[in-house]
Amino acid sequence: MAIAHAERHRRPTTADPVALKLLVAGGFGAGKTTLVGAVSEIKPLRTEEALTEAGRPVDDLTGVESKRTTTVAMDFGRITLREDLVLYLFGTPGQDRFWFLWDELATGALGAVVLADTRRLQDCFAAVDYFERRNIPFMVAVNCFEGSRVHTPKAVTDALDLDPGVPVVLCDARDRESVKRVLIALVEHAAALAPARRGSHAAH
Ligand SMILES: Nc1nc2c(ncn2[C@@H]2O[C@H](COP(=O)(O)OP(=O)(O)OP(=O)(O)O)[C@@H](O)[C@H]2O)c(=O)[nH]1
Numbered sequence: 277m278a279i280a281h282a283e284r285h286r287r288p289t290t291a292d293p294v295a296l297k298l299l300v301a302g303g304f305g306a307g308k309t310t311l312v313g314a315v316s317e318i319k320p321l322r323t324e325e326a327l328t329e330a331g332r333p334v335d336d337l338t339g340v341e342s343k344r345t346t347t348v349a350m351d352f353g354r355i356t357l358r359e360d361l362v363l364y365l366f367g368t369p370g371q372d373r374f375w376f377l378w379d380e381l382a383t384g385a386l387g388a389v390v391l392a393d394t395r396r397l398q399d400c401f402a403a404v405d406y407f408e409r410r411n412i413p414f415m416v417a418v419n420c421f422e423g424s425r426v427h428t429p430k431a432v433t434d435a436l437d438l439d440p441g442v443p444v445v446l447c448d449a450r451d452r453e454s455v456k457r458v459l460i461a462l463v464e465h466a467a468a469l470a471p472a473r474r475g476s477h478a479a480h
């Protein structure tokens with residue numbers, strides 16, 4: 277009773293927009309920084325460092341040969357979906373050596389987009405695994421690079437062995453409207469899962 281009362285009083289008014297935190301994850305070079313930049317209404321904060329000759333053995337550039345920089349901490353952007361709904365986007369670094377930052381970035385996140393490049397689908401396994409283990413709602417957005425074979429969402433679901441409830445959509449990380457559709461799908465997916473997640477937390 278007391279909790280329900282407190283919940284009711286915490287509910288924001290219409291003058292007080294709801295702010296949601298979303299993560300944009302995925303393998304190295306899948307287009308995470310591009311996605312955050314395409315949709316953010318503020319100049320996105322980036323933490324790019326130049327890719328160097330020394331990193332060549334570990335930084336696989338197949339398919340993104342023109343890539344010159346990589347994210348070393350995070351990307352940050354903001355988009356107002358509706359006047360009462362603001363999304364804060366946190367793009368994760370793609371390379372394995374920055375994994376230690378993920379737990380910090382994931383705290384308080386409503387859900388995550390795992391961006392996948394079908395030419396290197398295996399690169400997003402680790403991100404899928406990360407969100408599955410922590411029971412964080414996520415979806416997969418396939419970034420359709422030119423020259424990559426177009427895969428159906430079903431084929432991606434099978435290849436990544438996803439739970440049938442995990443949404444898979446095709447997108448273009450450079451296109452604002454396309455990215456917006458992805459973010460709306462994620463918010464809806466997380467909202468649909470919220471009652472079940474609350475129930476499972478209560479049970480523990
Ligand atoms: N053709 C094409 N190129 C893209 C697309 N998305 C990203 N790129 C390019 O692919 C490269 C990688 O994009 P980033 O946005 O830096 O990828 P990232 O996932 O942030 O990379 P890390 O932070 O290093 O893991 C860049 O050179 C982009 O210009 C796309 O949809 N189509």
Ligand SMILES: [Mg+2]
Nearest residue numbers: 308309346347
């Ligand atoms: Mg990046």
